[in-house]
């Protein structure tokens with residue numbers, strides 16, 4: 001038994017499922033998780049000293065790769081001044097100014113501690129600002145684990161068989177309406193059924209928690225139009241896409257305006273951070289300016305702000321990162337498709353920017369129902385084969401692969417060799 005297995009045996013006695021976030025338990029791939037000791041550039045190392053090329057990248061924050069010196073040094077400097085003050089600091093102003101400069105259509109930012117908190121607060125703000133209760137989300141999109149959004153959710157909730165969680169009162173869930181991603185008519189039906197009652201439509205502009213599914217041409221534009229007509233606010237949940245698809249996120253990439261935008265992951269540089277953002281008029285509805293209450297003991301934490309500010313500043317000063325990571329992901333996706341053609345494996349590969357996913361199904365994946373049709377047992381075997389060959393993928397089908405600036409040609413080629421060998425052995 002390796003050290004990871006030994007640790008896991010101890011972990012399950014004191015942590016539910018042995019982990020602090022369900023997907024990490026590797027249940028969807030039928031094995032004990034690797035316990036990680038360190039990470040650097042494109043690599044992670046486990047307790048047994050095994051080294052892997054990492055495409056989880058902490059689920060997205062590590063766009064520059066692990067342990068980037070610019071971020072590490074910013075954190076080291078910040079730590080010397082103290083860990084938390086519960087008072088405003090200069091870096092909170094600097095990062096908010098930078099975000100409003102880089103992201104279209106946002107004038108103000110409220111920092112929180114996770115993507116979940118960001119989305120939960122944005123929905124509260126949408127309800128407070130519109131005076132309406134109902135919200136529309138999309139089946140298979142994941143927006144964190146707040147009560148009103150744990151309905152037909154994606155990611156690990158889907159992989160673990162609990163897309164709608166126990167413990168969420170029916171009285172809350174009745175306000176969450178579910179539409180189909182890439183299907184505007186399903187949204188129109190809900191808007192017509194509940195006229196004047198929808199506070200917001202919340203969407204992952206690229207669905208990345210059912211595997212990666214690109215928005216169909218006109219889908220996001222259609223949502224914008226439906227929101228304008230119905231008075232609902234459009235929320236782009238950019239916890240994954242923010243500062244990843246482009247410096248200005250999905251709004252810039254697709255040229256579609258959202259009313260509220262949520263961020264997480266990249267804006268914290270690896271520290272626990274989230275943010276919700278929008279126009280001054282909307283954001284000044286938030287306490288202490290307005291009646292929508294939201295607060296946080298550790299919000300805007302100085303160390304987290306230092307990490308996020310360093311990462312966003314680096315990205316602003318090196319915008320070529322976006323071309324690099326998108327080109328690498330495209331190269332990988334094309335190579336994977338070629339390997340699929342050579343081996344005859346029933347796999348399709350979706351890719352956009354630096355996000356990609358293989359689905360174990362022979363037909364195109366453009367909707368949730370297609371993604372759900374993927375053979376998860378085959379994915380599990382693929383995952384195991386890749387791990388044995390030194391490549392760490394998301395331990396569940398309904399997740400994304402993240403490519404970082406640190407992934408070099410040698411790692412990409414090694415990954416494709418592993419893909420070929422693994423697919424051939426399936």
Ligand SMILES: Cc1ncc(COP(=O)(O)O)c(C=O)c1O
Pocket residue numbers: 114115116117119142143144145204209237238239240264265274
């Ligand atoms: C699109 C999206 N929104 C929200 C969240 C929730 O973020 P967090 O896990 O930081 O709470 C996640 C990831 O977990 C996500 O992918």
Ligand SMILES: N[C@H](C=O)CCC(=O)O
Pocket residue numbers: 021022023024059142155156209240399
């Ligand atoms: N898909 C999730 C975030 O994007 C995975 C992270 C988690 O749930 O721990």
